[in-house]
Amino acid sequence: MSLIPSFKIGIGNAWLFMSVFILQMIAITFVDKHARNKSHIPNDMRKNRRERYTGTIGNFIWLAAMGYSVFLPLQPGTTWFYVGLSVFFIGISLLTIATYNFITTPANQLITKGLYRFSRHPMYLSTFLICLGTGIASLSWLFIFLSIILALCLYQEGLIEERFCHNKYDNAYQEYADRTFKWIGLPKKR
DSSP states (O other): OBSSOOOOOOTTBTHHHHTHHHHHHHHHHHHOTTHHHHTSOOTTSOOOHHHHHHHHHHHHHHHHHHHHHHHOBOOTTSHHHHHHHHHHHHHHHHHHHHHHHHHHSOTTSOOOSGGGGTOSOHHHHHHHHHHHHHHHHTTBHHHHHHHHHHHHHHHHHHHHHHHHHHHHHTHHHHHHHHHSOSSSOOOOOO
């Protein structure tokens, strides 16, 4: 595994894995016109300086990873490729189910069905797994590092979302948070 492998544009590069995020955005935008509106925290929600800074870093890291993936060859035929591919498929499966749960829940309703029964942030968890799997499958320490930094930024975004949901859904969100793990786990008994 190298920090920065050779750069070359090719059909078999890591962009194949990372393109799932573009497909997800298209699905959210075009399947349900209201889904796009509920996918973002309103701009008028107050964020402190650290939260704004972390959001900017997270967006930059995500864009850097997307750009880097165009030049990052996957390493088929290696054990690492198949390990990364497995992690990627777990991530894409979770992302697909979570996106479906998100799109099929009415805009003014708290999402608690499907994967949201097991995780308050399944899309963030799946994003990390997809990026981590991509880094492993391409044998790139740099991509794995970017994935970890992105996960830390997504953790901060999760805290902001939870504050927003507490304000919007009040007791219903608190009950949901009390029985559902932040990242993943079986629903807690009450």
